[in-house]
Structures are given as C-alpha cells and as structure tokens.
Amino acid sequence: SQTIHQWPATLVQPVGSPLSLECTVEGTSNPNLYWYRQAAGRGLQLLFYSVGIGQISSEVPQNLSASRPQDRQFILSSKKLLLSDSGFYLCAWRDKEKAGNTIYFGEGSWLTVV
Amino acid sequence: GDSVTQMEGPVTLSEEAFLTINCTYTATGYPSLFWYVQYPGEGLQLLLKATKADDKGSNKGFEATYRKETTSFHLEKGSVQVSDSAVYFCALRQDGQNFVFGPGTRLSVLP
Numbered sequence: 485s486q487t488i489h490q491w492p493a494t495l496v497q498p499v500g501s502p503l504s505l506e507c508t509v510e511g512t513s514n515p516n517l518y519w520y521r522q523a524a525g526r527g528l529q530l531l532f533y534s535v536g537i538g539q540i541s542s543e544v545p546q547n548l549s550a551s552r553p554q555d556r557q558f559i560l561s562s563k564k565l566l567l568s569d570s571g572f573y574l575c576a577w578r579d580k581e582k583a584g585n586t587i588y589f590g591e592g593s594w595l596t597v598v
Numbered sequence: 599g600d601s602v603t604q605m606e607g608p609v610t611l612s613e614e615a616f617l618t619i620n621c622t623y624t625a626t627g628y629p630s631l632f633w634y635v636q637y638p639g640e641g642l643q644l645l646l647k648a649t650k651a652d653d654k655g656s657n658k659g660f661e662a663t664y665r666k667e668t669t670s671f672h673l674e675k676g677s678v679q680v681s682d683s684a685v686y687f688c689a690l691r692q693d694g695q696n697f698v699f700g701p702g703t704r705l706s707v708l709p
Binding site: 518526527528533574576586587590591592594 | 632634640644700701
C-alpha cells in the first residue's frame with residue numbers, strides 16, 4: 485500500500501532563518517506531488533506541484549521554493565522566513581495514471597515563525 | 599476558472615442531529631467531486647467521492663450525491679457523533695487539472 489510521510493511535524497523558526505520541509509511517498513512511482521499551505525482557520529492554498537523529477541510548477545509567487553530531487557521526494561524550502569509564512573503545510577500525492585482519482589495527504593507540518 | 603463554494607460555518611449540532619453541509623461548484627466539463635475531512639491537527643483524509651452525475655458517494659454514514667442539474671454535492675449524515683467534529687472540505691477535479699478545494703466547513707458536535 486502507498487504511504488506518505490512529511491517531517492518535521494512541528495517547528496518554530498525565527499524570522500529570517502531558513503526552512504526545509506521534506507516529504508516522501510512509498511508504494512507508488514512517478515506520482516504527482518503537491519505542497520499546500522493552510523493558514524489558521526483558512527482553506528487550502530496550493531503552493532507548488534510537480535509532475536516529475538526536477539519539474540516544479542509554482543502557483544503563487546513568494547519566498548518559498550520547492551524541489552524534487554528524486555521521484556518520490558518533495559522538499560519545500562525557504563532561504564529567509566517571514567512571519568506570514570506561519571501555517572500548516574501539507575504534502576500530497578496523486579496517481580496520475582488513474583482518471584477521477586484521489587489526492588492523498590501527509591500528516592502536515594506546523595510552522596510557527598517568531 | 600473552476601471553483602467550489604461551501605457554507606463556511608462553523609456548524610454546531612447536538613449529538614444525533616441531522617447534518618447537511620452544502621457544496622456547489624462551477625466548472626466547465628464534468629469534474630469528479632470529493633469530500634475530505636480534517637480532524638484537529640491532522641492532514642486531510644478522503645471521506646467520499648463521486649465521478650459522474652447521479653453517483654452517490656458514501657462512507658462512515660456520510661453520503662453525497664453528484665447533482666449535475668444543480669451543480670451540487672451536498673454532504674449529509676443522519677445522526678452525527680461527537681467524533682465527527684472536524685473540518686470538511688468539498689473539492690473537484692477535472693481530468694488533466696489540479697484539485698480545487700472549497701474553503702472548508704468546521705463542524706462541532708456537542709454531547
């Protein structure tokens with residue numbers, strides 16, 4: 485069966501510090517991968533998605549970046565965090581071969597920028 | 599572009615009450631429709647889905663019917679429990695495109 489894990493689960497970072505959130509998927513190959521952000525009490529905002537290794541599409545301009553160094557690994561980064569980067573970050577994957585298929589989410593990472 | 603609208607809540611119900619969370623969508627074509635649930639501090643989990651008109655998705659006592667004529671996918675449950683307290687997201691996806699999520703509806707069930 486397929487699983488998705490992201491870490492760390494919780495982190496508190498000072499303004500201006502770097503960020504690295506990592507996500508890995510097991511039990512599937514060549515998935516579509518996604519990073520979403522959920523600000524407190526708000527809906528989901530798609531940040532980045534990737535259809536393959538090294539292929540990243542950005543949905544919103546900001547000081548975050550994403551990379552996909554391996555087929556089932558997706559990394560969210562920042563060189564200098566802002567207060568507004570605080571939120572709940574969700575990694576997700578989808579099997580692109582299946583029509584009408586489901587997106588599966590990781591457990592989420594709580595980021596507090598202080 | 600495609601969009602999903604749902605009642606934002608919060609919705610507060612007593613245990614065993616009937617639940618309806620409305621969801622309507624705007625889309626060109628015929629998307630698949632989904633309901634996801636997010637329990638406190640967790641990621642989203644698929645609750646149910648429907649891939650074509652008149653399909654009914656069901657899971658854990660929840661149901662939703664894909665109504666093409668009213669572009670709706672309302673979520674219902676006959677008798678809610680305290681453990682159903684969560685945020686519920688309606689979503690759609692067209693082939694070849696990314697998911698579009700609604701803003702989420704927070705449900706609180708009181709004992």
